[in-house]
Amino acid sequence: DMLELNFSCPHMAVEGAGHHVGQAFDLIEKFTSTVKQCVSIPVIAKMTPNITDMTEPAIYAKQGGADAISAINTVSGISQIDLDGFIPKPNVFGLGSVSGTSGPAIKPIGLRFISDMGKCEELSLPLSGIGGIETWIDALEYILLGASTIQVTTGIIHYGYGIVEDMIEGLTDFMNEKNISKVKDLVGKALPNLKTTDKFDLKRQGRAQYDLAKCVGCGQCYTVCRDAGGFALDWDDKNRRPVLIEDKCLSCMICSFVCPVPDIISYKEMPGTWKRKDACVMDRSLETQIKYQPFKSS
Known part of the structure; x- marks a missing residue:
């Protein structure tokens, strides 16, 4: 044909x-x-x-x-390395x-x-x-x-x-x-x-929201939020549930990607007056120092 x-x-x-x-x-x-x-x-x-x-x-x-x-x-x-013979796979006669x-x-x-x-x-x-x-x-x-x-x-x-x-x-x-x-x-x-990222409306902001009635208490969201640098979740040990720190949430939604239960975590758009805490002020200041301060010999 x-x-x-x-x-x-x-x-x-x-x-x-x-x-x-x-x-x-x-x-x-x-x-x-x-x-x-x-x-x-x-x-x-x-x-x-x-x-x-x-x-x-x-x-x-x-x-x-x-x-x-x-x-x-x-x-x-x-795809893989044979750890015994140190040969990339598929191994074709060595x-x-x-x-x-x-x-x-x-x-x-x-x-x-x-x-x-x-x-x-x-x-x-x-x-x-x-x-x-x-x-x-x-x-x-x-x-x-x-x-x-x-x-x-x-x-x-x-x-x-x-x-x-x-x-x-x-x-x-x-x-x-x-x-x-x-x-x-x-x-x-x-x-x-399908647009380039400069076309996104970054003035619209939001946060994650949780339907805790469906939560199984695995803690995946808490772990990933902390280890990915968000620090927008605390953990309720007694009830085994995440506790959102609303004004720290960056709406990255990583927690929703790792959650094993569908539709527990969703995105919620916040009003234009809502402000989140800037957790990166110190980092940005340090970045500026590193970027613009001349190197000095030891």
């Missing part, structure tokens, strides 16, 4: 193959153009994530005649190598690159989203950031082809609930809400 050109595999050691092509943009254009001259079916160029900006090589692929872009391939990494990391850990990277290309007006090609997809939610997130098709390999190797039926069922239920009739109506739906 179509050809996908692999400009992205990190296992290729030969020059002019795999991600070596994906990191040499003129080769992307040349290889794509060569294939397009030989075939009549659609050609997809698969991009490597082992690069800073994916929009530029994708544009070179477009110039070579690519009909679509797929991303991402695996991320170069070292040797290891930098290899391709896949699975859920790379989904944030894949979403980022798809969104970059989805927002690039100069590119404007169909996108196929890849990387860490195992559930209908994973698939939908790629679609919302600009992917019009989805590819899954590692998830199927891990769980079998049955997960595709689960994805279809979950996405169908979601669309029925939202009264959305076509998947294409979801493509790129989240892109208008």
Whole structure:
């Protein structure tokens, strides 16, 4: 039905193959153009994530005649070290190598690159989203950031082809609930809400709030708040419950990320007149001294 050109595999050691092509943009254009001259079916160029900006090589692929872009391939990494033989894994007869990391850990990277290309007006090609997809939610997130098709390999190797039926069922239920009739109506739906951090309204402030009736008293929130430098929680030993110090809370919401019980901790926006204690005054003063005070020889 179509050809996908692999400009992205990190296992290729030969020059002019795999991600070596994906990191040499003129080769992307040349290889794509060569294939397009030989075939009549659609050609997809698969991009490597082992690069800073994916929009530029994708544009070179477009110039070579690519009909679509797929991303991402695996991320170069070292998964583990054999502590007995001191050999990077996978151990191939006593040797290891930098290899391709896949699975859920790379989904944030894949979403980022798809969104970059989805927002690039100069590119404007169909996108196929890849990387860490195992559930209908994973698939939908790629679609919302600009992917019009989805590819899954590692998830199927891990769980079998049955997960595709689960994805279809979950996405169908979601669309029925939202009264959305076509998947294409979801493509790129989240892109208008994706901005750089300078667009955030930092005048709006808030704090965490706790539904202690559901709390199991594990203390995870207390530990992480203190060890992450917030110090916005005390601990009620008798009742085994966190006690919020409201005017110290920075609304970082780290406590909500570690809480094992869903929906106990949520964000509460505070009125404009609300002020939190500045727990960092001394730190900022010290930072200023370190930054601007000339070094003196001992």
